[in-house]
Amino acid sequence: MQLKNQSQTYGWISIVLHWMVAIVVLGTFALGFWMVDLDYYSTWYHDAPNIHKSIGVLLILGMLARFLWNQVNIKPQPLAKSALQNSIAVTVHLILYLLVFAIGVSGYLISTAESQPIAVFDWFEVPALFTPFEDQADIAGEIHEWLAYGLMGLVALHALAALKHHFFNKDKTLKRMLKPISNNQRK
């Protein structure tokens, strides 16, 4: 089984981490979008934010794992022929990472504004280390929300680009993120 990346293809660890993060990012956004309108008397009023926060912390750990895995791996060569397209793709990937981390930091600042730790399910707690500014929950909340919308916009662009490669350019950009491509399948 091919676990590590090669010059032409992603390995299973990058592929599994990519799709786990993608599913969790979309699920956490949907949960956050739904929970902000919950009524105080809803049974989900406390549970939904607790689940959202717990999954958010695990998502940041997943992104960190992915970032570290990328550092000890080679990056497959881009398949697009245009240098401009390749640099746009690299920039979009970088901003995707930065946005997920920035959303994590703003979420941490909302949750710890009252100096309360974040309970990640019943497994462990993330301590409230500092409360840097006044109206922290409100300010961090606004930033968290707008960064999340920005992330969704960029994810849509990123996914459309992958689908364009698949259906119009008919190259292996999407296929090699679904399953490692063996030597004899490469163009």
Ligand code: HEM
């Ligand atoms: C939902 C959140 C998503 C995030 C945060 C995300 C992030 C990333 C990042 C950072 C990379 C660079 C490679 C790496 O670091 O492992 C990447 C590659 C890739 N992603 Fe996503 N992605 C998401 C969703 C999607 C979706 C929905 C699709 C397809 C419909 C997709 C298709 C791809 C493909 C094909 C590549 C490889 C691009 C290449 O070889 O240059 N991603 N993604």
